[in-house]
Amino acid sequence: MSDLTAITGARIFDGHDWHDDAALLVEFGHVSGIVSLDAVPQRSESFHLDGGMLVPGFIDLQVNGGGGVLFNNAPTVESIRTICAAHAQFGTTALLPTLITDTVEINVAAIAAGKAAADQGVPGFIGLHLEGPHLSLARKGTHDPALIRPMDDADLARLIAARKDLPNLLITVAPETVNPSQIKALTDAGIVVSIGHSDAGIDMASAAFAAGASMATHLFNAMSQLGNREPGVVGAVLHHPNVHAGLIADGIHVHPAAIKVALASKSGPGRLFLVTDAMSQTGTDIETLTLNGRTITRADGALRLADGTLAGADLDMIDAVNFMHETIGLPLEEAIRMASLYPAEAMGIEAEFGHLRPAAMASFVHLSNDRKMRATWIRGAEVWRA
Missing domain, CATH: 3.20.20.140 (Metal-dependent hydrolases)
Structure with missing residues (x-):
């Protein structure tokens, strides 16, 4: 099993900008990057979502x-x-x-x-x-x-x-x-x-x-x-x-x-x-x-x-x-x-919290397009799903 997970299938808001047709890369509980779908590393394990949006926890x-x-x-x-x-x-x-x-x-x-x-x-x-x-x-x-x-x-x-x-x-x-x-x-x-x-x-x-x-x-x-x-x-x-x-x-x-x-x-x-x-x-x-x-x-x-x-x-x-x-x-x-x-x-903890840019904690929320809760991750681990 790879330590790197690529989460796809949802729009991604990194706390500053939106990313479409992109993957959130999570490694060892942290965000390692947001990349286009054609740039997802082959060694990564894929986790696909059915639409909606990923936003910072x-x-x-x-x-x-x-x-x-x-x-x-x-x-x-x-x-x-x-x-x-x-x-x-x-x-x-x-x-x-x-x-x-x-x-x-x-x-x-x-x-x-x-x-x-x-x-x-x-x-x-x-x-x-x-x-x-x-x-x-x-x-x-x-x-x-x-x-x-x-x-x-x-x-x-x-x-x-x-x-x-x-x-x-x-x-x-x-x-x-x-x-x-x-x-x-x-x-x-x-x-x-x-x-x-x-x-x-x-x-x-x-x-x-x-x-x-x-x-x-x-x-x-x-x-x-x-x-x-x-x-x-x-x-x-x-x-x-x-x-x-x-x-x-x-x-x-x-x-x-x-x-x-x-x-x-x-x-x-x-x-x-x-x-x-x-x-x-x-x-x-x-x-x-x-x-x-x-x-x-x-x-x-x-x-x-x-x-x-x-x-x-x-x-x-x-x-x-x-x-x-x-x-x-x-x-x-x-x-x-x-x-x-x-x-x-x-x-004073914005280096690791509050966004999904590289080095941030991989803590994020999956929302539906109408902003209903779908799932929650803390430090790269899913802790709740609707």
């Missing part, structure tokens, strides 16, 4: 759960494996299991689970996202206010140590509870710092970005809004060109008009990218779930606490892509980039 940087598992409720390597498998059926080939505000003990357990997942090579796992507990009470959202607190020296040391055990670490903090010197120490250690759940004004948010924070968590949600005299966190994100921002594109968390305004306002190199903020319901018919002892109800395309507060999203990545294409009107290529290339750039 989706990357989700905010995933609270899936497959019936909520990471906060069970911070184990088995939970990570279940969550990754649940999201693979919706095209996600790389994700950050996300732990929202919880106790120190739960945070320690989550970090240990992430290290085990990395050591075991769990398909789809690329690191952790710790969203809290160092947030603003004024913008707590669904986070338990009893557990929100400022960052202390022990927290800082624990996060810096955790980064050494994880392939990637993203943390969401509010500049009200994490100061610029702490942010600098975190980013100097290789941690990606995102501003979120914050009521900061533009000056405080800008100081956080100047200290090294490079991202914002679920733009518009749980943050100070854009005003004419005080632009808030939203204004700071759109104003600073190097800042990336996640976006929950379900038509519930952010109005389509606001999404269009943000897209028009945001200059690069920082980009808006898609996240699901999914909870344990993804891939299941679960109608209720529990977080920190509170019941969350799934209804009408949303997840809410009893008081109506949104608690994560009832969203998967292929639906987010289709929403951006169909409702927002983005070209399909750009909607796909928002789910693949742009989150990879936000994490």
